[in-house]
Amino acid sequence: MDAWRSFKTGTWCDTIHVSDFIRLNYTPYEGDGSFLCSATQRTKDLLAQVQELFRQEQENGGVLDIDTDRVSSILSYAPGYIEKGKDIILGLQTEKPLVRAVNPFAGFRNAEQACTAYGYKISDKIREDFLYRTTHNTGVFRAYTQDMRKARHAGILTGLPDAYGRGRLIGDYRRLALYGMDFLLQQKAKDAEMIGQQDMCEENIRLLEDIAKQTEFMKQLITMAEQYGCDIRRPAENAYEAVQWLYFAYLGGQKEQNGAANSIGRITTFLDIYMERDFAEGTLTESQAQELMDDLVLKLRLIRHLRTPEYNDLFAGDPVWVTCSEGGMGLDGRTLVTKNCFRMLHTLYNLGPSAEPNITVLWSEKLPAAFKKYCARVSVDTDSIQYENDDRMRPEYGDDYAIACCVSAMKEGKQMQFFGARCNLPKVLLMALNGGKDEIHGTQIGPQGKVFPDNEKLNYEEVLESLKVYMAWMARLYVNTMNIIHYMHDKYAYERLIMGFHDTVVDRLMAFGVSGLSVLTDSLSAIKYANVTPVHGENGLITDFITEGDYPQYGNDDDRADEIAQWLTEFFYQELCKTPTYRGAKHTLSILTITSNVVYGKKTGTTPDGRKAGEPFAPGANPMHGRDKEGALASLNSVAKLDYACCQDGISNTFSITPDALGCDDDDRSEKLVAVLDGYFSQGAHHLNVNVLNREKLIAAMEDPTLYPNLTIRVSGYAVNFNKLTRDKQLEVIARTFHSKM
Amino acid sequence: MRIHSFESLAARDGDGLRYAVFLAGCPLRCVYCHNPDTWTHERAQEYTIEQIAKKILRCKPYMLAGHGGVTFSGGEPLFQADELYQLICLLKQEGIGSCIDTSGNVPLTQKVKDVLEASESVLLDLKFPTEEAYYQHTKGKLFLVTEMLSYLTQNNIPTRIRTVIVPQLNDSTEALLAYARVLMPFKDGISQWELLPFHTLGFEKYELLGIENPLLNTSALPDEKRLELQVFANSLLQK
Known part of the structure; x- marks a missing residue:
């Protein structure tokens, strides 16, 4: 059968160009969700089995089982099923659902510790294999300088991907469905031929080796699919195959890599084209189309990686970030919303609320009104989705970008990211006040400077001058640390399959991050507008501050405080840009903490804003808990002032509101939420997580998890099952501002 | 102006998405008041008209998208x-x-009339249906409320009546009948009669302010009860 029958032809036919295919063939949908179908009996049966597995996994301490005999790769495992015969979309990471694979390529010790933590032992065979093998982690630590080790140890730089996969990549998995593997391999061969005609500089040699690695693993994927009875050498011929091929491509990447947040991309409108063609040919019903999406999502919810408990401390809830982006507008002015965008959202009803996949709605003022309202309703009902500003990102990334992880945009298949976790900004301020010493252990971390004297009111200008020196020092160290990490990751843990679904010559983004923006902003504002006096401890370092008088706080739409936050992000970004990056990557910056704001807070002494040592930071770009006193919109307005131009890896904001404060019934709440989103994004704001729930419900869930086993809430760029959070993090979430004015 | 507080997202005080400004100072002392901290000017902050307008206008994108406006309460x-x-x-x-959320317990001066006429709508409290009960529970005067209601309906200013329902005080159909008798003459000018449930969220404030809370032992009105009474109230005004 001709796989491309009845498709409108274009440049996509001769060269890889998925967005051209979409533009020529998709059907925009302006209607509402009334066409949607509920789950079939088959889906319900399979869902019940999966839910039982989730229950067992939780009961077993968070990990159901680990396969310690084999090293994870595309062909390590025989085919796995939830229930053979009932699965529609085939393929599991290992041979059984939720059994975790061991993947030591990024760090052997890390993999070993993860096994030990759950009572498993890595097999002797794997241990022996890796005795003679350099991992990414080994490579990084061979090159790390003393300064880097100290900054990492003190918790100024935390969560760096130096012991696990860097992740945050989005392969263009749609390519496999549209073209089939034979065509993709031919294209890679052509690329190699073209590069081979150039002079052999270091970059070209590396590219040639990259292509060879990619090709090897792309061929392995053919074999993996064959084991499931599918021939992916050819393009997908119908909607079922398109979903299946696409999923195989994603799954192969997850078998090979354990990076955090390798996301699935912008897939729903692409798949809609196949569904519409099948509808026209009379070979698919609406119920079957929904069933395909339900089954795909069930499989995505089973993706797991083996992590250490320390990792879960930072990124709670065992997240994978199978981020799925949809919506937005095309460059030609038509909406990219299709019926299949609704189907993806509808899985949250058919399969229940869930953290995965991390459904991300690309919001534009011009989105069809019915879609806007449907999304808002899904938020009100499930608290499972997030929103990002398409009108702000489209000019930077075009209309075929997707989100990786929480807020990281990139052009699908054309850009990749060097993930860089984040730097603890309030700690940099404390270093700047303590002459470069860590305020907790007293170790000299940065260049030696003046300790601001005991009992003497801080002078804003003086503090600012010192802070600038240390921020500049931090920025340079941060870039250089990242350069080492990604050099080694390319060398020892290169994402062979995932990069195969990218253009051979890709643009690279190096994504830096900051945490504690609101703490640092309020600290500076306190020093500027109130009286802040440091108090020295026994070791001659500042252990406390006396803050007298009121000062403007970030989160109240007050320019005096908000301008400090704006300046901080701009200054730090400019400083980062001064140090060149590995492979010529573009510097980007995010204001995102995920759930690490709790751990960062633990490792940070008392700050001048009144926050005591050990207390959590606010997440992402959020104002500090309880300090946004003029209500939800004033708080949103403060965050909206941060400039996306210098934070192109995203500005995360989490918005929690009680149902009563938002409207009188769910319909009213949905309408008001649409207005909040429109108003927020029209100011150029970047991201919003939305929770519509009562604090009382969270407290009840904390006390008795069985009351709400599927309670999902948005935290910082992703959703978690509330019951999977540690008590610490549950308490922090409960302490957050809930806009509740009635 | 003397302002108690700003609430940039007030979804339930008027139509659409609203920005609420709480002005300080009140002539009444309602037993069920949940904002006793607004009674006097002690905790108020002084703002110029321009400062307030600036704050409100920062939320214009939301109000336009949400077909709302500002509510002065x-x-x-x-x-x-x-x-x-x-x-x-x-x-x-x-x-x-603008929408005005008023108790109606102010004399109908020319300035008050100007404000009402310049407003898009008014939320008028009908707290109690007889002079005696009104004075007993609020220390105010019912006739001022009916005078204002009469003025509002004569001038076709969209008016919503609101009544707080307190358990054991006015949570019966008989009580509602008495309210309805007050409202009947103005029925055509009233867009809605909304019953608000008494809640205990303001109790902390009494404690903080050291004011005696007369309803300390009263519990919040259950939502089912409010709904049941609302249906009855609607039937009385045939709304």
């Missing part, structure tokens, strides 16, 4: 009618409509 907003009128006119020029 309190305290009693009409206590500061002179400045409020100027503020409302200023906002009107910027395309933001």
Whole structure:
């Protein structure tokens, strides 16, 4: 059968160009969700089995089982099923659902510790294999300088991907469905031929080796699919195959890599084209189309990686970030919303609320009104989705970008990211006040400077001058640390399959991050507008501050405080840009903490804003808990002032509101939420997580998890099952501002 | 102007998405008041009309998207009618409509009339249906409320009546009948009669302020009860 029958032809036919295919063939949908179908009996049966597995996994301490005999790769495992015969979309990471694979390529010790933590032992065979093998982690630590080790140890730089996969990549998995593997391999061969005609500089040699690695693993994927009875050498011929091929491509990447947040991309409108063609040919019903999406999502919810408990401390809830982006507008002015965008959202009803996949709605003022309202309703009902500003990102990334992880945009298949976790900004301020010493252990971390004297009111200008020196020092160290990490990751843990679904010559983004923006902003504002006096401890370092008088706080739409936050992000970004990056990557910056704001807070002494040592930071770009006193919109307005131009890896904001404060019934709440989103994004704001729930419900869930086993809430760029959070993090979430004015 | 607080997202005080400004100072002392901190000017902060307008206009994108506007509440907003009128006119020029949330317990001076006429809508409390009960539970005068209601309906200013329902005080159909008798003459000018449930969220404030809370032992009105009474109230006014 001709796989491309009845498709409108274009440049996509001769060269890889998925967005051209979409533009020529998709059907925009302006209607509402009334066409949607509920789950079939088959889906319900399979869902019940999966839910039982989730229950067992939780009961077993968070990990159901680990396969310690084999090293994870595309062909390590025989085919796995939830229930053979009932699965529609085939393929599991290992041979059984939720059994975790061991993947030591990024760090052997890390993999070993993860096994030990759950009572498993890595097999002797794997241990022996890796005795003679350099991992990414080994490579990084061979090159790390003393300064880097100290900054990492003190918790100024935390969560760096130096012991696990860097992740945050989005392969263009749609390519496999549209073209089939034979065509993709031919294209890679052509690329190699073209590069081979150039002079052999270091970059070209590396590219040639990259292509060879990619090709090897792309061929392995053919074999993996064959084991499931599918021939992916050819393009997908119908909607079922398109979903299946696409999923195989994603799954192969997850078998090979354990990076955090390798996301699935912008897939729903692409798949809609196949569904519409099948509808026209009379070979698919609406119920079957929904069933395909339900089954795909069930499989995505089973993706797991083996992590250490320390990792879960930072990124709670065992997240994978199978981020799925949809919506937005095309460059030609038509909406990219299709019926299949609704189907993806509808899985949250058919399969229940869930953290995965991390459904991300690309919001534009011009989105069809019915879609806007449907999304808002899904938020009100499930608290499972997030929103990002398409009108702000489209000019930077075009209309075929997707989100990786929480807020990281990139052009699908054309850009990749060097993930860089984040730097603890309030700690940099404390270093700047303590002459470069860590305020907790007293170790000299940065260049030696003046300790601001005991009992003497801080002078804003003086503090600012010192802070600038240390921020500049931090920025340079941060870039250089990242350069080492990604050099080694390319060398020892290169994402062979995932990069195969990218253009051979890709643009690279190096994504830096900051945490504690609101703490640092309020600290500076306190020093500027109130009286802040440091108090020295026994070791001659500042252990406390006396803050007298009121000062403007970030989160109240007050320019005096908000301008400090704006300046901080701009200054730090400019400083980062001064140090060149590995492979010529573009510097980007995010204001995102995920759930690490709790751990960062633990490792940070008392700050001048009144926050005591050990207390959590606010997440992402959020104002500090309880300090946004003029209500939800004033708080949103403060965050909206941060400039996306210098934070192109995203500005995360989490918005929690009680149902009563938002409207009188769910319909009213949905309408008001649409207005909040429109108003927020029209100011150029970047991201919003939305929770519509009562604090009382969270407290009840904390006390008795069985009351709400599927309670999902948005935290910082992703959703978690509330019951999977540690008590610490549950308490922090409960302490957050809930806009509740009635 | 003397302001108690700002609430940039007030979804339930008027139509659409609203920005609420709580003005300080109130002539009444309602037993069920949940904002006793707005009674006097002690905790108020002084703002110029321009400062307030600036804050409100920062939320214009939301109000436009949400077909809302600003709601002036309190305290009693009409206590500061002179400045409020100027503020409302200023906002009107910027395309933001105003709603007044009043107890109606102010004399109907020309300035008060100006404010009401410049407003898009009014939320008028009918707290109790007889002079005796009104005075007993609020220390105010019912006739001022009916005078204002009469003025509002004569001038076709969209008016929503609101009544707080307190358990054991007025949570019966008989009580509602008495309210309905007051409202009947103005029925055609009333867009809605909304019953609000008594809640205990303001109790902390009494403690903080050291004011005796007369309803300390009263519990919040259950939602089912409110719904049941609302249906009855609607039938009385055939709304």
